[in-house]
Amino acid sequence: MNKLKFLGRLITADLKRLKNYIVSILIAALIISGICGFAGSVIAKNVYKQGTKEIIGIGYYLPEDGKEEMNNMGITMLQEMESMKSTANLIQVSSPEEGYELLEKEEILYLVIVPEKFISSIMNGTNTPLEIVVWDNSSVSSYIANEMFISYAMYLGLAQSAVYSTIDAAYAHDLTKEERNQIRTTVNLTYLDRALNKDSFFDIIDGSNQGKANLLQHYLASAVMLSLIFMSFVLMPHLQGYNKAMQTKFSTMGIGKFHMILSGWISSLVALYISYLLCFVGISIITNSFNPLGLVTAIPSLMAIGLIISLVANLTGSLFTANMTMLILGICIAYVGGGILPNAMLPSIVQQISGFMPGKYIIANLATALFGL
Amino acid sequence: MYKLEHISKSYGDKEILKDISIEVAPGEAVGILGTNGSGKSTLLNCIAKLHKTGSDTKLGYVPQENPLFDELKPVDNIRMWTDLNRSQIAMALSIPPLSELGISNFLDTPVKSMSGGMKKRVSLASVLINCPQILLMDEPFAALDLIAKQDILRYMGAFLGGGGSIIIASHEEEIFNFCNKVYLLKDGKLTDTNTLAAQGISYIDMLRS
Numbered sequence: 001m002n003k004l005k006f007l008g009r010l011i012t013a014d015l016k017r018l019k020n021y022i023v024s025i026l027i028a029a030l031i032i033s034g035i036c037g038f039a040g041s042v043i044a045k046n047v048y049k050q051g052t053k054e055i056i057g058i059g060y061y062l063p064e065d066g067k068e069e070m071n072n073m074g075i076t077m078l079q080e081m082e083s084m085k086s087t088a089n090l091i092q093v094s095s096p097e098e099g100y101e102l103l104e105k106e107e108i109l110y111l112v113i114v115p116e117k118f119i120s121s122i123m124n125g126t127n128t129p130l131e132i133v134v135w136d137n138s139s140v141s142s143y144i145a146n147e148m149f150i151s152y153a154m155y156l157g158l159a160q161s162a163v164y165s166t167i168d169a170a171y172a173h174d175l176t177k178e179e180r181n182q183i184r185t186t187v188n189l190t191y192l193d194r195a196l197n198k199d200s201f202f203d204i205i206d207g208s209n210q211g212k213a214n215l216l217q218h219y220l221a222s223a224v225m226l227s228l229i230f231m232s233f234v235l236m237p238h239l240q241g242y243n244k245a246m247q248t249k250f251s252t253m254g255i256g257k258f259h260m261i262l263s264g265w266i267s268s269l270v271a272l273y274i275s276y277l278l279c280f281v282g283i284s285i286i287t288n289s290f291n292p293l294g295l296v297t298a299i300p301s302l303m304a305i306g307l308i309i310s311l312v313a314n315l316t317g318s319l320f321t322a323n324m325t326m327l328i329l330g331i332c333i334a335y336v337g338g339g340i341l342p343n344a345m346l347p348s349i350v351q352q353i354s355g356f357m358p359g360k361y362i363i364a365n366l367a368t369a370l371f372g373l
Numbered sequence: 374m375y376k377l378e379h380i381s382k383s384y385g386d387k388e389i390l391k392d393i394s395i396e397v398a399p400g401e402a403v404g405i406l407g408t409n410g411s412g413k414s415t416l417l418n419c420i421a422k423l424h425k426t427g428s429d430t431k432l433g434y435v436p437q438e439n440p441l442f443d444e445l446k447p448v449d450n451i452r453m454w455t456d457l458n459r460s461q462i463a464m465a466l467s468i469p470p471l472s473e474l475g476i477s478n479f480l481d482t483p484v485k486s487m488s489g490g491m492k493k494r495v496s497l498a499s500v501l502i503n504c505p506q507i508l509l510m511d512e513p514f515a516a517l518d519l520i521a522k523q524d525i526l527r528y529m530g531a532f533l534g535g536g537g538s539i540i541i542a543s544h545e546e547e548i549f550n551f552c553n554k555v556y557l558l559k560d561g562k563l564t565d566t567n568t569l570a571a572q573g574i575s576y577i578d579m580l581r582s
Contacts, residue, residue, distance in 0.1 A: 245436035
């Protein structure tokens, strides 16, 4: 009998055998993809706390310099700003020492020590600097705070220039002292508010549909990948269904491991496509969007996963070894591919390796297929 | 006469078969006697692999473990090993000599629900459907009841009567009473036991010596 013909019969027989596993595949796909999808959306919500904000504590010390009314007015203006309300809780301390204690207890993240006659110094252009104390000056948050305070100072500087320009114009028009003071106050309040309340200048635009997956899409694609990899637990008995006698007879026909892996790959591909369809339909319903191309464009990922499963099935000895191998491989592929933690949070050596591993590309391909990116 | 010469096989440093030659005439049954682990199955595997596919002499190999997919029906299992289609298979199994196997009424019964004897018959059928001239059988009576053994023996007799040859590896005495020649496989070498058997030495004593 011709070797190629026999290989064709082997593939046909394997596909016929797969019929016995369809129900198991569907049930397993529902359960595994449900668990992985839930885990994916939980990770998306909690890793970057997407959609949530944490209000930080900022302590401040105001000096007793006879300018309490002006200082309090400045603080009140800050507290009234929308951007400040949603990000920070301003806590007044009676002394710098009290502020240091709160820093140590981590009740506040930053302590702002306002120097004497600070607001007057802004008004008259001498600009006495604020002292900003952070407990840990080596963390990402202190770096961000540093940049934030510098940007605020720059905006204040801009506002100050605008105010002085207005006042110079008032002098040039020979206005009275009362008129000039009124203009000065109005302009100060207007420009300070505009400079510090940056929400009025910017619109926050959702970055999705710019060609890359957002966090939720990324983790759902990763969940689908893991579901497909773990379908191997259902497929292994099928793929390891060649007993020793059968393998001996195969070898008399010139059929070896390569041909068995090939046949297993085709069976796996069919089974994985059925599982993928279930995930595809579920995600299309949940996201209320349907990308018909996704029925085809995911095939490279299914082929990659199917090949891994078939290789492990045919190159390991027992069912237990094969399943354990797939469990470990699946977790490694997902981890290195950025499917569990974001790529940027992985050690640099792992980030370098990820370019040579299939996980990153499978997740990207599945995200494209599922969400039409 | 079917002849294979200079068969050797090693697993790592251990020599299992040492330059073995074997021949069998048409209508002849040759038995290979040996203890567990002596290399009987290895010898049959080697003969099966060394036999050139496409040669004039057709060889059929029936391993000890049934090479069947439990999830499939007998007809689908048999189809893997033959160019015949389903209806041709059903036809061939319903007429002599294959009808003697008695599986034509069970072609659509899943293999997993069959007894050991029926599975052995399906295994035999998958080989005999191609009308081989030589049959290699490895422990054909393993896990079979008395009735199944008798049925298989009867079929083997009919096969020999039709001019076929059989090489059987076994450690069951009733098979060797059936064979024309019996060889003892010990320490990788084949020894003709007919002279010893003619002296009244039993097969058990031959294995022990």
